[in-house]
Amino acid sequence: MKKMLGEERRLHLLAQLKNSTTPITGTDLAKFANVSRQVIVNDMTLLKARNEPIIATSQGYLYMHQEHLQHTVERTIPCFHTSQDAEDELLTIVDCGGTVKNVIVEHPIYGEITASLMVSNRHEVKKFIERVNETQASYLSELTGGTHLHVISAPSTEILNLIERTLEKKGYLIADQ
Incomplete structure (x- = not known):
């Protein structure tokens, strides 16, 4: 060619x-x-x-x-968990019907660091986790001791509310102080 x-x-x-x-x-x-x-x-x-x-x-x-962008709503959700819970957190979000668009951490030197994830189903989460494991990469949230944000998109506000409630039940949400 x-x-x-x-x-x-x-x-x-x-x-x-x-x-x-x-x-x-x-x-x-x-x-x-x-x-x-x-x-x-x-x-x-x-x-x-x-x-x-x-x-x-x-x-x-x-x-x-x-057209894909127009049929979704978004919310930024504050999360906290260990690296061992990353897969469960992502699966929880996609199983409720959401897409994890990205992860955001606040670094003391570089400021806000954002990485695109775009995982919306179990297969994509599995591939992401496999890639992390294969490359022995660290999750961005490890830079902040587990604290991070996710921008989540979903077809409706109701689904975003379900995602937040489910993450809260699992202890992955940062609660209002």
Whole structure:
């Protein structure tokens, strides 16, 4: 396969992302374009700089279509738990019908650090946890002793309320002081 160059490659990558309903890994995009994964990272940065709604998730790159954004409500939920409870927390949220968009921690040096998760079902949670374990990476919440925020999206306020009640029952919510 011939190596794609510059703007032509970015247009093809954008089309791939727009036509996919699931995230596409940087490795798969690199194979498609016959370039290195680093070239893909640079291309995604350039596309995001043009205000293309591309997010990097733990499963790959995802194009956020406008119609998907319009049918959901969001809430930022303050959480606290150990690393051992991370999988249960994520499964609790997706089992109630929510999507964990990201995790946010407040670092004493760097300020707010946000990482995209975009997990909305058990399979995506499983893949995320497997990747954490395979790479022996630390959860961001370990930087703050377990304290973190999640931006959660769901089809309705009722589902967001259910998610909060369920997390509270499990002791994962930071209660009002």
